[in-house]
Amino acid sequence: MAPNPRVIKAFSFMKALGISSQEVKPVLKKLLKVYEKNWELIEDDNYRALVDAYFDFEKEKGSESEKKANDSCHGGEKPIQKPLLIDYDHDKDISRQMLCVEDKESIEPSQTFMKDIMGESSSQALSLVAVKDRKSSYPEKASSAGHSGHLEKEIVKPRNKKPKLHLNITDRKGLSDASGGNPSVKPLSIQDQDMQNKHAISICKNTTAYNGNIKIGSSSMDEVKIFLDCESALTQPNFSIPNLNFVMKFMDRKYLSSSNTVGPDFSMVKLLNDFCMSYLMLGHRKGSNSKHGNSEQCDNQAERNSSHFISDITKGSEKVKISLIGEIDKEELPKFNYIPSNIIYQSAILSISLARISDEGCCSDCSGNCLSASLPCICAQETGGEFAYTPQGLLKEEFLTACISRANEPQDQHKVYCQECPLEKSKNEYMPEPCKGHMVRKFIKECWRKCGCDMQCGNRIVQRGITCKLQVFLTREGKGWGLRTLEDLPKGTFVCEYAGEILTNMELFDRIMQNSDKERHTYPITLDADWASEKGLKDEEALCLDATNNGNVGRFINHRCCDANLIDIPVEIESPDHHYYHVAFFTNRKVNAYEELTWDYGIDFDDDDHPIKAFRCSCGSAFCGDKKKKG
Numbered sequence: 001m002a003p004n005p006r007v008i009k010a011f012s013f014m015k016a017l018g019i020s021s022q023e024v025k026p027v028l029k030k031l032l033k034v035y036e037k038n039w040e041l042i043e044d045d046n047y048r049a050l051v052d053a054y055f056d057f058e059k060e061k062g063s064e065s066e067k068k069a070n071d072s073c074h075g076g077e078k079p080i081q082k083p084l085l086i087d088y089d090h091d092k093d094i095s096r097q098m099l100c101v102e103d104k105e106s107i108e109p110s111q112t113f114m115k116d117i118m119g120e121s122s123s124q125a126l127s128l129v130a131v132k133d134r135k136s137s138y139p140e141k142a143s144s145a146g147h148s149g150h151l152e153k154e155i156v157k158p159r160n161k162k163p164k165l166h167l168n169i170t171d172r173k174g175l176s177d178a179s180g181g182n183p184s185v186k187p188l189s190i191q192d193q194d195m196q197n198k199h200a201i202s203i204c205k206n207t208t209a210y211n212g213n214i215k216i217g218s219s220s221m222d223e224v225k226i227f228l229d230c231e232s233a234l235t236q237p238n239f240s241i242p243n244l245n246f247v248m249k250f251m252d253r254k255y256l257s258s259s260n261t262v263g264p265d266f267s268m269v270k271l272l273n274d275f276c277m278s279y280l281m282l283g284h285r286k287g288s289n290s291k292h293g294n295s296e297q298c299d300n301q302a303e304r305n306s307s308h309f310i311s312d313i314t315k316g317s318e319k320v321k322i323s324l325i326g327e328i329d330k331e332e333l334p335k336f337n338y339i340p341s342n343i344i345y346q347s348a349i350l351s352i353s354l355a356r357i358s359d360e361g362c363c364s365d366c367s368g369n370c371l372s373a374s375l376p377c378i379c380a381q382e383t384g385g386e387f388a389y390t391p392q393g394l395l396k397e398e399f400l401t402a403c404i405s406r407a408n409e410p411q412d413q414h415k416v417y418c419q420e421c422p423l424e425k426s427k428n429e430y431m432p433e434p435c436k437g438h439m440v441r442k443f444i445k446e447c448w449r450k451c452g453c454d455m456q457c458g459n460r461i462v463q464r465g466i467t468c469k470l471q472v473f474l475t476r477e478g479k480g481w482g483l484r485t486l487e488d489l490p491k492g493t494f495v496c497e498y499a500g501e502i503l504t505n506m507e508l509f510d511r512i513m514q515n516s517d518k519e520r521h522t523y524p525i526t527l528d529a530d531w532a533s534e535k536g537l538k539d540e541e542a543l544c545l546d547a548t549n550n551g552n553v554g555r556f557i558n559h560r561c562c563d564a565n566l567i568d569i570p571v572e573i574e575s576p577d578h579h580y581y582h583v584a585f586f587t588n589r590k591v592n593a594y595e596e597l598t599w600d601y602g603i604d605f606d607d608d609d610h611p612i613k614a615f616r617c618s619c620g621s622a623f624c625g626d627k628k629k630k631g
């Protein structure tokens with residue numbers, strides 16, 4: 001009689017797992033008896049019942065018979081451990097399966113076994129993930145009344161529950177080297193202590209089984225396992241595992257709010273990468289070290305289905321998209337008009353004309369990139385004959401250090417006192433107070449339109465605009481919205497300008513008076529960095545920037561006393577006099593992905609007379625100057 005093709009198929013499936021037909025035969029026989037020859041139950045879910053029955057049977061046989069079985073089957077090698085098969089198309093391509101091994105303490109699989117599954121060439125790249133909790137990964141065992149024998153008792157109850165999405169966080173400690181010996185490929189993962197939380201995720205770095213970083217497959221255990229390769233941000237202390245429902249809902253919203261969800265460049269890998277990024281981002285957003293506290297918080301959030309997400313607050317006006325993320329009910333969406341560069345409100349006088357740029361004020365003889373010329377061009381004169389930027393586009397260490405030390409020690413020698421201070425005049429036109437002093441600042445001068453170099457010249461950083469990946473997010477300390485970077489930023493990186501309306505100080509003062517009842521406003525910046533060189537400024541030349549109603553992303557940068565990670569540096573671009581200049585933010589140290597970007601506003605929290613009422617500072621710095629708050 002010709003063998004039953006279903007038996008042959010079951011044998012070949014088990015053989016691929018390294019289990020011989022002889023071993024499978026008695027188990028299959030008993031299983032058929034228990035299931036009353038219902039093959040569907042046996043074949044279901046990649047022979048899950050058969051695989052389980054086999055391993056349970058083996059286990060129960062006791063140590064002696066187990067040893068015998070292993071010796072005969074694997075030539076004395078380490079016994080096969082029960083695999084959770086993740087198989088995306090068993091019939092078509094068994095060599096592309098991924099395996100999870102039950103016992104994480106000893107998950108080095110036998111070479112034979114790996115070769116059987118992956119084939120000779122691919123066995124090194126096999127990715128193995130230990131399943132932490134047997135209960136959470138395995139179906140219930142049924143005590144089958146009416147059947148005798150151990151196997152029957154341990155037979156797996158066929159599952160009629162809908163498969164759940166179950167993502168496991170795994171510890172890769174003790175895993176076999178899946179990197180194929182490449183030292184630069186380090187597995188990275190996090191371990192969830194709370195197995196009650198079924199929403200966990202396995203994130204492994206570069207344990208690529210077949211070229212891609214993302215691996216998906218459905219297991220034989222009614223689960224779907226997704227392996228996502230995420231960034232090293234995971235190891236940061238402020239990362240806590242977000243609720244998966246919340247991440248899912250966030251993704252839904254994000255893609256529903258995006259007009260081009262499925263464009264011609266759609267790819268599943270991109271989508272999953274995005275999922276990874278969102279997962280990390282939401283994890284970081286929690287900002288607390290308590291996993292349990294956060295997961296509760298997340299549950300509530302998920303219940304309320306509550307997240308704001310704007311994919312690009314710049315409405316396409318910057319070269320990069322800047323997203324905003326926050327929770328509904330916590331804070332209103334900011335109401336302002338995004339402008340990528342400064343704009344005159346009304347009375348400010350800005351004389352920008354090429355005629356005002358003298359031949360000595362530009363490098364008309366240059367071409368290409370001024371930084372690659374043998375000698376610095378005339379535009380470097382402002383910065384002592386050296387360009388402020390490195391060829392990599394960062395601020396030079398010495399220049400940055402000089403700016404930082406001047407900002408940190410606002411000593412009198414760097415201050416200038418006006419005879420008739422426009423700032424004081426704006427507060428009280430008829431009886432102005434004496435000038436309180438203005439810091440003389442170090443300027444950067446960038447090449448511009450009259451210069452011979454091109455737009456890619458290394459001395460044109462600020463004018464080329466934002467290039468970092470930034471995000472507006474809701475701070476947890478009550479500071480309202482804040483700005484963070486989504487990527488690591490080296491020291492000296494240009495982040496963004498503070499762009500807003502250009503007002504005269506008089507106009508600003510009027511505006512402040514009119515809005516004095518409003519608690520929160522953005523912080524205006526007085527453009528007084530070079531008032532020293534002016535004998536007397538006309539009212540319409542004493543300028544400031546206000547980004548409250550119209551501004552760029554700089555308006556979201558919160559204050560931090562003393563140890564902020566950004567420094568504001570005046571930059572001369574199109575105007576040779578310094579009534580008007582650009583205020584550019586640079587990192588003053590390396591800033592890690594997901595860190596909030598902060599800037600020291602230079603507020604005197606004791607100055608009760610200042611027209612702008614200082615907020616209660618929640619910067620969290622050890623050097624916080626808000627003594628009232630501390631008191």
Ligand SMILES: C[S@@+](CC[C@H](N)C(=O)[O-])C[C@H]1O[C@@H](n2cnc3c(N)ncnc32)[C@H](O)[C@@H]1O
Pocket residue numbers: 334478479480481482519520521522523554555556557558559560615616617618619
């Ligand atoms: C330039 S805006 C920054 C963006 C602002 N957080 C928002 O939600 O639009 C300045 C305002 O943010 C708030 N803020 C900034 N830094 C803060 C801090 N360290 N503590 C408390 N509030 C802060 C204050 O209300 C301040 O007037």
